[in-house]
Amino acid sequence: MEKQHGRDHPERSHLAESDLELVRAARRGDEVAFRELVDRYAQELYRVALMLVGNAADAEDVLQETFAGAFRHLRAFEERASVRTWLTSILVRQAARHHRKMSRQPRQTLEELSQGARAILGGENTARATNLDLRLDVLHVLDTLAPEQRQVVVLRELQGLSYKEIAGVLGIPIGTVESRLFRARRELRERLGDYLP
Amino acid sequence: MSVCEKVEQAARYHDGEMSPAERTLFAAHLEKCETCRLEVEWLRRLSHFLGTARSIDVPARLCDRLHANIAEWRARAVMRTAEVLAVAAALALAICAGWLWRAQSVRESPVEIPAWEMSAISLRPETAPAAPEQQIGWWIVRDLSAENGHD
Numbered sequence: 001m002e003k004q005h006g007r008d009h010p011e012r013s014h015l016a017e018s019d020l021e022l023v024r025a026a027r028r029g030d031e032v033a034f035r036e037l038v039d040r041y042a043q044e045l046y047r048v049a050l051m052l053v054g055n056a057a058d059a060e061d062v063l064q065e066t067f068a069g070a071f072r073h074l075r076a077f078e079e080r081a082s083v084r085t086w087l088t089s090i091l092v093r094q095a096a097r098h099h100r101k102m103s104r105q106p107r108q109t110l111e112e113l114s115q116g117a118r119a120i121l122g123g124e125n126t127a128r129a130t131n132l133d134l135r136l137d138v139l140h141v142l143d144t145l146a147p148e149q150r151q152v153v154v155l156r157e158l159q160g161l162s163y164k165e166i167a168g169v170l171g172i173p174i175g176t177v178e179s180r181l182f183r184a185r186r187e188l189r190e191r192l193g194d195y196l197p
Numbered sequence: 198m199s200v201c202e203k204v205e206q207a208a209r210y211h212d213g214e215m216s217p218a219e220r221t222l223f224a225a226h227l228e229k230c231e232t233c234r235l236e237v238e239w240l241r242r243l244s245h246f247l248g249t250a251r252s253i254d255v256p257a258r259l260c261d262r263l264h265a266n267i268a269e270w271r272a273r274a275v276m277r278t279a280e281v282l283a284v285a286a287a288l289a290l291a292i293c294a295g296w297l298w299r300a301q302s303v304r305e306s307p308v309e310i311p312a313w314e315m316s317a318i319s320l321r322p323e324t325a326p327a328a329p330e331q332q333i334g335w336w337i338v339r340d341l342s343a344e345n346g347h348d
Contacts, residue, residue, distance in 0.1 A: 017343060025200065029271075030269050031268065031271060034267055035264055035267060036265065038260070038267070039260070040261045041338060042255050042259070042260050042263060043254065043255045046253070046255035046256075047250055047251065047253050047255075050250075050253060051250060051315070056256070060256070060259050063255075063263070064262070064263065064266065067263055067270075068266065068270050071260065071267065071270040071274070071281055072274065073272075134246075134249045135249060135250055135252065135253055137246075138246065138247055139249040139250075141246075141247075142247075153247065156212065157243075157244055157247040157248060157253065158247065158248070160319070162212075162213075162214065163212070163214050178208070180207060181212075182205060183210055185208065185240065185243065188208070188238065189243075192243075
């Protein structure tokens with residue numbers, strides 16, 4: 001029996017197909033396959049977009065542009081990287097374009113951190129790790145970084161990409177990824193240091 | 198706290214970017230180096246803190262909007278293909294039209310008139326031209342204008 005696909009599209013099932021098979025099907029004009037790709041990656045790409053641009057409305061725009069760009073360039077995907085890395089690199093470019101358009105400057109000061117954030121950063125064993133304040137704190141903290149530092153931190157810490165994958169997404173050498181990550185973490189340590197117990 | 202020259206390697210250790218051999222060596226170093234141990238501990242806490250953002254959910258209406266937009270993106274892609282084809286067709290038509298026009302103008306260009314014909318229409322019958330090829334024309338004109346005494 002054919003499994004029901006996604007939300008409201010019982011016409012064909014793509015659930016068992018790999019990302020690459022979905023891309024190939026979408027290239028042949030199969031919209032349902034592309035919907036499945038959207039369902040698979042919307043969640044994690046939205047988080048990355050939110051961390052990169054700093055607010056929900058802009059993150060939604062960036063995500064829409066990301067999938068629109070992926071749809072437009074399905075034929076340009078050379079299958080050398082994973083679909084996840086390909087979508088992430090489109091997202092990062094869209095976020096960077098958005099950032100240039102808005103010409104936002106990193107904020108210079110960090111607001112008071114929530115109790116949950118202080119507990120985690122202070123090394124306490126806490127289960128209070130998913131409240132709203134904490135997520136806002138992460139957004140604020142990342143907002144203090146320069147865009148190129150924020151990119152590597154988000155791709156490493158949130159997406160869990162390796163240095164090699166980050167280098168591929170950003171089109172920079174692995175050594176540059178390492179040094180940017182090192183500087184970004186040092187920056188965060190300095191900024192967060194004042195707010196820790 | 199003293200600074201250890203290996204502290205910059207802590208990030209590669211924490212991020213899982215070391216080879217198994219490097220990892221074993223650095224783990225042994227951590228046993229005796231407090232600077233590096235504190236650095237790894239700090240990186241772990243920072244990752245935990247930043248990782249809390251993974252609990253952010255995508256708004257449900259956004260997924261619905263993305264699904265709805267796929268048909269629109271597809272329509273745009275079809276339109277773009279149609280535009281490209283239309284431009285290519287227009288270009289091909291323009292090239293063909295230019296080629297036809299050029300071929301037509303070559304065909305309509307005046308045919309070169311032989312020298313004896315030119316002589317026939319330009320020479321006065323009384324004077325015989327000196328050049329032999331012009332004399333042919335002169336004779337024809339003289340015969341046709343019945344000045345040779347024959348009917």
